[in-house]
Amino acid sequence: MKDAGYSTPTSLRRYITMATRCGVNCNPALLAAGITPQRLAGKDPVPITNAAMEHFLERIIPVTREPCFGLKTAQLIQPDTFDILGYIALNCASMREALALFPLYEGAAGDIGYTTVERRGELTLVRWNCGARSPLVRRHMVENVLASWTLYTNRIIGVDAKPLRVWFSHPAPGDVGLLRHYHDIFRCEVLFGQPCDGSWIDDSHLDTPFPQANRALLATLLEHAARRLEAVDRDASISHRVKNMIRLMLAESLPSRERVAAQLGMSSRTLQRHLSGQGQNYNTLLRDVRRELAIHYLEHSSLSLDEISRRLGFSETRSFHRSFKQWTGTTATAFRKDLPRQP
Structure with missing residues (x-):
């Protein structure tokens, strides 16, 4: 599944509803894409390959004759629009926490695109990098995702955190009269032909409390998302699966090779043999995961160093400080202080 890539049936259903x-x-286009009604039905519908999703949209968008198809599909926003990611965001304490977690777990809800969060002075650029190959499909997917982010925050989470500006890399619509639809949703400056696709957010909005935050439920959702990531990656390399399992188990305690091997259904010796065959070893993967998460938390969250240390499985904060210096050549405090302010 990893090689082909997949999308959730939830996102496909919204496009079907709009069409x-x-x-x-939509039935002829669905069948042409190899998507049967059975794949969309039931409590646990089968994921849709990205190729099938793109094939369907490439056929269906032109016949709708709706130039803002992706943008208007975002108006169908529901709590499950972003699958488990939406519920994770809903239970976060703030947008800052949601943005720190989103890139780590979004693979649990599909991989047709990925999010990056970049701090630029007093602003944060939340980019969505779309993997669709068709320019037509990419345009409508990007507009749908960015509009859905804004509407989900406003309508579902209940926080009015409109972006300062929105960037699209594709050209503006030929009919200037259509621009009002963009401004109705984003309520800010919308620019086309930009270097990337994303929303610019004032950092002052990042710590606005989310009214439905629930720490216990968030922990459960993160565990479920991590397990789904592990399931999605069963066909990936063993080192990739081990790193996902480490990420999951770090939430509780520092995972040993024996515990990770047991979770993957093999002995510790068998796991090490598989890793050795890929030129890897367990301790290196554990170090890599901790380093990646440490840098991510420092760059994209306001978590204290004590809390970051705890989340990474360190028994003492000073051990985290020592390890971070070994990983990066600088201290965690200096790293956070020296983050770039302006591009």
């Missing part, structure tokens, strides 16, 4: 409202019968 149906445009008077289009």
Whole structure:
């Protein structure tokens, strides 16, 4: 599944609903893409490959004759729009925490695109990097995702945190009259032909409390997301699976090779043999995961160093400080202080 990539049926259903409202019968396009009704039905519907999703959209978008198809599909926002990621965001304490977690777990809800969060002075750029190959599909997917981010925050989470500006890398629509639809949703400056696709957010909005935050439920959701990531990656390399399992188990305590091996259904010796075959070893992977998470938390969250240390499985904060200096050549305090302010 990892090689082909996948999308959630939830996102496909919204596109189908929008196309149906445009008077289009979606069944021929679904069948042409190899998507049967059974794959979309049931409590646990089968994930849709990215190739099938793109094939469907490439056929359906032109016949809707809706130039803002992706943008208007975002108006169908629901709590499950972003699958488990939406519920994770809903239970975070703030947008800052949600943005820190989103890139780590979004693979649990599909991999047709990925999010990066970049601090630029007093602003934060939240980019979405779309993997669709078709320019037509990419345009509508990007507009849908960025609009959905804004509407989900406003309508579902209940926080009015409109972006300062929105960037699209594709050209503006030919009909200037269509621009009002963008401004109705984003309520800010919308620019086209930009270096990337993303929303610029004032850092002052990042710590606005989310009204439905629930720490206990968030912990459960993160565990579920991590397990789903591990399931999605069963066909990936053993080192990739080990890193995902380490990320999951770090939430409780520092995982040993024996515990990780047991979770993967093999003995510690068998795990080490597989890793050796890939030129890897367990301690190196554990170090890599801790380093990656440490840098991510320092760059994209306001977590204290004590809390970061705890999340990475260190029994003492001073041990975290010592390890971080070994990993990066600088201290965690200096690293956070010296983050770039302006591009």
